[in-house]
Amino acid sequence: MVVPYPDQGWAKILLATDDGIWVVNGDSGPAQRFALGGAVVTQLVANSQGTGLVGATDARYAFSMPLASPDQVQWNDQSNTTIENAPTRIGLPRIATDIHFGNGAARPAVDLDQ
DSSP states (O other): OEEEETTTEEEEEEEEEBTEEEEEESSSSOOEEEEOTTOOEEEEEEOTTSSEEEEEETTTEEEEEESSOTTOOEEOOOTTOOGGGSOSOOOHHHHHHHHHHTOOTTSOOOOTTO
């Protein structure tokens, strides 16, 4: 997976690989290890502030890290995530709004039908 480095566009890119996250400066050049050496990084995006990265390893372990200190990885405990924690009803207006604004279904339940 190839991701633009936050605030630098495609001039600097991050590579999510089966051997961690790598960074490439400029239009070419050698890739340098950035973080999570040896981990299979399956998802990677910049956080909403553009100051860090959020992703997943092995398609199931979520993490976040600041760009300034990629060695300070915070693993997000997903052990409490169950179907009981999900909203009982998500209406079409909520889905359309979430898709449009990129919020996902993780925010508090709001009934937009009323």
